[in-house]
Amino acid sequence: MPTENDPRFLRSREAILHAARDLLLERGPAAVTHVQVAERAAVGRATVYRHWPRAELLLMEAMATVPMPFFSDPTVPTRDWLRRELTAIARQLDLDDVRAVSTTLAGTALWDTDMDARRAQFAGVLTDRLAAALDGAQTRGEITLAIPSRDAAALAIGPMYYRSTIEHSPTGTNLIEATIEALGTWSTASSPRQ
Amino acid sequence: MPTENDPRFLRSREAILHAARDLLLERGPAAVTHVQVAERAAVGRATVYRHWPRAELLLMEAMATVPMPFFSDPTVPTRDWLRRELTAIARQLDLDDVRAVSTTLAGTALWDTDMDARRAQFAGVLTDRLAAALDGAQTRGEITLAIPSRDAAALAIGPMYYRSTIEHSPTGTNLIEATIEALGTWSTASSPRQ
Numbered sequence: 001m002p003t004e005n006d007p008r009f010l011r012s013r014e015a016i017l018h019a020a021r022d023l024l025l026e027r028g029p030a031a032v033t034h035v036q037v038a039e040r041a042a043v044g045r046a047t048v049y050r051h052w053p054r055a056e057l058l059l060m061e062a063m064a065t066v067p068m069p070f071f072s073d074p075t076v077p078t079r080d081w082l083r084r085e086l087t088a089i090a091r092q093l094d095l096d097d098v099r100a101v102s103t104t105l106a107g108t109a110l111w112d113t114d115m116d117a118r119r120a121q122f123a124g125v126l127t128d129r130l131a132a133a134l135d136g137a138q139t140r141g142e143i144t145l146a147i148p149s150r151d152a153a154a155l156a157i158g159p160m161y162y163r164s165t166i167e168h169s170p171t172g173t174n175l176i177e178a179t180i181e182a183l184g185t186w187s188t189a190s191s192p193r194q
Numbered sequence: 195m196p197t198e199n200d201p202r203f204l205r206s207r208e209a210i211l212h213a214a215r216d217l218l219l220e221r222g223p224a225a226v227t228h229v230q231v232a233e234r235a236a237v238g239r240a241t242v243y244r245h246w247p248r249a250e251l252l253l254m255e256a257m258a259t260v261p262m263p264f265f266s267d268p269t270v271p272t273r274d275w276l277r278r279e280l281t282a283i284a285r286q287l288d289l290d291d292v293r294a295v296s297t298t299l300a301g302t303a304l305w306d307t308d309m310d311a312r313r314a315q316f317a318g319v320l321t322d323r324l325a326a327a328l329d330g331a332q333t334r335g336e337i338t339l340a341i342p343s344r345d346a347a348a349l350a351i352g353p354m355y356y357r358s359t360i361e362h363s364p365t366g367t368n369l370i371e372a373t374i375e376a377l378g379t380w381s382t383a384s385s386p387r388q
Contacts, residue, residue: 026305027305028301028302028304028305028306031305096304099300099304100301100304102360103297103300103301103304104301105360106293106297106300106301106359106360107294107297107298107300107301109362110290110293110294110297116362119360119362120362122360123360123361123362127361146372146375147368147369147372148368151353151368151369151372153356153361154353154354154356154357154361154365154369155353155369155372155373155376157356157360158352158353158354158355158356158357159345159348159349159352159353160348160352161352161355161356161360162347162348162351162352162355162356163348163352165300166296166299166300166313166316166317166351166355167317167321167347167348168303168310168313168314168317171348174341174342174345175341175345175348175349178340178341178345178349178376179349179376181340181376182349182372182373182375182376
């Protein structure tokens with residue numbers, strides 16, 4: 001039997017993860033079962049079980065292959081940085097796979113403790129990063145916040161999340177600008193939209 | 195066992211849906227469980243499972259038969275009406291069942307055509323109603339909209355939807371007021387928050 005250092009073990013792990021991701025994107029999280037993943041990856045079912053004894057852990061790992069690098073490394077002017085970050089998130093949410101991941105995360109978290117921890121961690125990172133960036137901007141006199149900075153993630157990401165997952169439409173520049181304006185009063189020295 | 199073309203199959207489906215709808219109206223979404231629906235419909239629990247393996251899908255179907263109360267019958271001042279409506283939606287989104295229904299709707303719609311049609315219908319009603327109410331408010335001079343009125347649903351509901359399904363926290367008054375302010379410039383004659 002291959003062991004963890006065996007190249008065959010690593011190759012089959014890679015193939016299984018790839019198959020799981022494809023099934024997630026094509027047919028949703030319910031399709032990520034041991035049987036269907038084994039078939040798609042062209043490996044034995046026992047091999048899938050050996051790597052991931054629980055299908056939901058495989059699903060979670062497949063979901064984690066979609067990176068969420070948002071709101072890291074804020075730059076000044078904050079308004080420009082924020083516009084770039086929100087536009088990047090909006091473009092991600094246009095993708096079916098990101099839609100599938102975010103709705104699966106939100107849905108599965110309601111009855112799965114591991115997934116709920118992942119949801120909380122994901123939400124917490126976004127809230128913390130954006131709050132820190134906006135607190136810094138306020139300290140520098142770039143903005144007078146209209147809300148507690150920890151409400152900013154919901155206020156800024158919420159509309160595009162709803163637009164993507166409920167309305168299934170792309171988020172345009174207008175909606176992004178409206179959420180940026182909703183955060184507070186930007187100083188005239190900070191760059192308005194070009 | 196009855197099959198899909200069997201009249202008995204269709205009759206039991208109808209009876210279950212009717213029971214689910216009654217339970218929803220009488221006792222709220224949390225009452226729509228396999229056990230209680232089976233009892234109310236006077237069918238075996240296995241029959242309910244055969245038609246709807248997941249209770250939230252049955253709940254969703256039952257909900258589709260009930261008129262959606264939100265944003266119907268706008269009153270003046272629009273800002274007060276809007277605050278009441280958004281607060282009602284926020285309180286609904288605090289409930290685990292409503293979270294389950296909305297995330298299931300969003301998630302399942304990605305790979306299920308029927309569910310996607312339901313999602314589109316649901317989203318469209320909210321968008322249409324809120325847009326019409328705000329267009330009316332603008333005509334009356336209550337608000338100068340900062341956005342196209344059809345963006346209002348995403349801007350107003352999005353933050354509380356994100357707060358509920360991603361951050362798993364209740365939506366406070368501050369967040370609701372911030373979304374109301376984000377929609378545009380309210381005339382001073384319109385009532386500000388008490």
